Amino acid sequence: DTGVSQNPRHKITKRGQNVTFRCDPISEHNRLYWYRQTLGQGPEFLTYFQNEAQLEKSRLLSDRFSAERPKGSFSTLEIQRTEQGDSAMYLCASSPERGRETQYFGPGTRLLVL
Amino acid sequence: AQSVTQLDSHVSVSEGTPVLLRCNYSSSYSPSLFWYVQHPNKGLQLLLKYTSAATLVKGINGFEAEFKKSETSFHLTKPSAHMSDAAEYFCVVSGSNTGNQFYFGTGTSLTVIP
Secondary structure, three states, X not given: OOOOEEEXXXXXXXXXXXXXXXXXXXXXXXXXXXXXXXXXXXXXXEEEEEOOEEEEOOOOOOOOEEEEOOOOOOEEEEEOOOOHHHOEEEEEEEEXXXXXXXXXXXXXXXXXXX | OOEEEEOOOEEEEEOOOOEEEOEEEEOOOOOEEXXXXXXXOOOEEEEEEEOOOOOXXXXXXXXXXXXEOOOOEEEEEEOOOXXXXXXXXXXXXXXXXXXXXXXXXXXXXXEEEO
């Protein structure tokens, strides 16, 4: 068990550019979650997958945000036409499918939009 | 609807004295409750969780929490603070109707004074 990994760990981009983040969950976990954490706040839920199905995406912050998990393994989160307000830590978590299981978090990707 | 309120944004204790971090929750369903800790530049780590078994839950590093339904509380305690306990602590609620989506509190920053 190598834990949840996220890449890159840091990303600096200019306003208007597109960015993509990757999350590799714990291998036997069916569920994968994306959260956003801004300074001084708790993580905020964005979306989640069960295997390759995206079961909840209404909390994505705008239509500039999208996520995929094409083969039910790793996932990507893309932000198009970035804005300065998108600067935050983006966290990924995974859990087994059973009930109300613990979510295991990755180290996060810190995004800075200039 | 699910939510948690962490009653203190900052708590400061002397090394060797007890720690109390307060959390109240709101849930339309029988909740699962968690405490996570976040050290600087580290990922979120599970301290303990309550999932409708024993109301007194013991976690890692000497932490424990008691689920009190009548008070809708899930306060985190530790008998004796250690310098390494200095970190940000998050109370989290999850409900089965939400696909195990986590709702985080705003966090409590714990300072330990030598």
